[in-house]
Amino acid sequence: MTTKYKSISEWVKQQIEDEKLKTGDKLPSIRLLAEQFQCSKNTVVKALLALEKQHLVYAKPKSGYCVVDDYQISIPHENDIDFLSAGPDKRIMPYEDFQHCINQAIDHYKEQLFTYSEQQGLLSLRKELAKYLQHLQVFTKPDRLVITSGSQQALHILCVMPFPNGKKTILIEQPTYFGMLDSLQLNQITTLGIELTMKGIDFERLEHLFRNNDIKFFYIIPRSHNPLGHHYTNEEKKKIVALAEKYEVYIVEDDYLAELDTDSKADPLFVYEPNGRVIYVKSFSKVFLPGLRIATVVLPETMIPSFIHNKFSTDFNTSPLSQGALEIYLKNGMFQYHLESVKKLYTKKMNTLIEACSVFLPNYVQFTKPKSGFYLTIFLPSHIDLDKLIYLLHEKHIYVDNASRMYLAENKRKAIRLSISQVNEQKIDLGIQQLAATIIDLCKKKEYNPITFKSYH
Numbered sequence: 001m002t003t004k005y006k007s008i009s010e011w012v013k014q015q016i017e018d019e020k021l022k023t024g025d026k027l028p029s030i031r032l033l034a035e036q037f038q039c040s041k042n043t044v045v046k047a048l049l050a051l052e053k054q055h056l057v058y059a060k061p062k063s064g065y066c067v068v069d070d071y072q073i074s075i076p077h078e079n080d081i082d083f084l085s086a087g088p089d090k091r092i093m094p095y096e097d098f099q100h101c102i103n104q105a106i107d108h109y110k111e112q113l114f115t116y117s118e119q120q121g122l123l124s125l126r127k128e129l130a131k132y133l134q135h136l137q138v139f140t141k142p143d144r145l146v147i148t149s150g151s152q153q154a155l156h157i158l159c160v161m162p163f164p165n166g167k168k169t170i171l172i173e174q175p176t177y178f179g180m181l182d183s184l185q186l187n188q189i190t191t192l193g194i195e196l197t198m199k200g201i202d203f204e205r206l207e208h209l210f211r212n213n214d215i216k217f218f219y220i221i222p223r224s225h226n227p228l229g230h231h232y233t234n235e236e237k238k239k240i241v242a243l244a245e246k247y248e249v250y251i252v253e254d255d256y257l258a259e260l261d262t263d264s265k266a267d268p269l270f271v272y273e274p275n276g277r278v279i280y281v282k283s284f285s286k287v288f289l290p291g292l293r294i295a296t297v298v299l300p301e302t303m304i305p306s307f308i309h310n311k312f313s314t315d316f317n318t319s320p321l322s323q324g325a326l327e328i329y330l331k332n333g334m335f336q337y338h339l340e341s342v343k344k345l346y347t348k349k350m351n352t353l354i355e356a357c358s359v360f361l362p363n364y365v366q367f368t369k370p371k372s373g374f375y376l377t378i379f380l381p382s383h384i385d386l387d388k389l390i391y392l393l394h395e396k397h398i399y400v401d402n403a404s405r406m407y408l409a410e411n412k413r414k415a416i417r418l419s420i421s422q423v424n425e426q427k428i429d430l431g432i433q434q435l436a437a438t439i440i441d442l443c444k445k446k447e448y449n450p451i452t453f454k455s456y457h
Helices: 004-018 030-036 041-053 095-108 123-136 151-160 178-188 203-210 234-246 299-314 318-332 336-360 386-395 425-445
Strands: 057-060 064-067 145-148 168-172 191-195 215-220 250-254 276-285 295-298 376-378 414-421
Touching: 004 414, 030 376, 041 057, 041 145, 041 203, 095 318, 095 386, 123 145, 123 276, 123 318, 145 151, 145 414, 151 178, 151 191, 151 276, 151 295, 151 299, 168 178, 178 250, 203 234, 203 250, 215 336, 234 425, 318 336, 336 376, 336 425, 386 414
Parallel strands: 168 191, 168 215, 215 250, 250 276
Antiparallel strands: 057 064, 145 295, 276 295, 376 414
8 A cells, every 4th residue: 555655646746747737737536546556545545635735736626636836846966065055954944843833823813814913013922032032131021022024124124214313324344244235225325334353343443433423323243143153252242332322323233043152151232231222133034944034123112113114114014824833833842942953953064164174275265263153254365256266166066155245345355155054064075175176276377376365364
């Protein structure tokens, strides 16, 4: 029976893949399939129910089973080494667990699915998120949380909405998250940058910028920085908050990878000014399911009406189904269990990547050494054609990101960003060997003198 059941499932999948069965087409009847595979009707029904659970076919009353959609298996090239993708590792995503949560959410929130839900976000989810945030040392009440459709929406709104200090200019680290840069440039917002290295920022420069410019807020990624992987110390965070207080500057803290921080004593900036100077943004895209599009922002109470007004003008409300499913996932403890395996996997991958860069990259190529997170940045000699390097790597099925786009135009550096989130751990060494060989080859063709390259710390 088992063999017949599997044979029927594989046959239907193959028919769809070969386009002999297309979207909406009706499958052969249960009787015909039973005759074709010389098995009982019960075996056929079991196979069809399994295909229905995989959302490949659906039962049409009084008509039989039909194809839901074109079934295509997405198989990456066997030689692909993916340092580009920044979403969570697909091999450890809790698809089945979360599917149960979605089904429960449909049952529990079925009325809200057909109406507009609370603009601030489901109160029940905000209560669960307030409890969850305590694990990250963010202590606040549900009334100060607003649910957004991903952190990108939250950042966009914060860029364009007025702040109580009445200021207009936004300060960002250099480099920084390209999604933030896009929002600033799209909205033509005056933007200043402060250089960030693995040694941190220049606090005299920070105070000068705060004192002499109309700074609305300082956008900062305090840990697992994108793209450097830098982490601020608690003492540095206290100093940043103190300077912000002194010069009436707000801080927007993007703590997107807080869960991967290996330092249990590390605090968010929010700890040092929880009453309104620090606006805390938390995404769930990188450690969970990007397609969920759920994030939360902790705002001072006086700013909530304006934030919600701006949010309402773009999407009315965030999907109640996604909100309800996340609430159930948090409440039943599945999320914390998932995070344990996520943290171990990414820590192991990052250590492997740093070791490979230390061994294989030529000594005139500098790279960051993050203690945790997704990202590591490699800085290249100034004469190297960055586009050509990326193209040559692509030809070898090695994919990296151009980190120069993560700088303001006047601060651009030649750099590439490597992400460990989806790369196969067993291919990291090979990928870095190939990367190093390509850099060396390009340098030879330019008769490059490595002594002239300025070190990056």
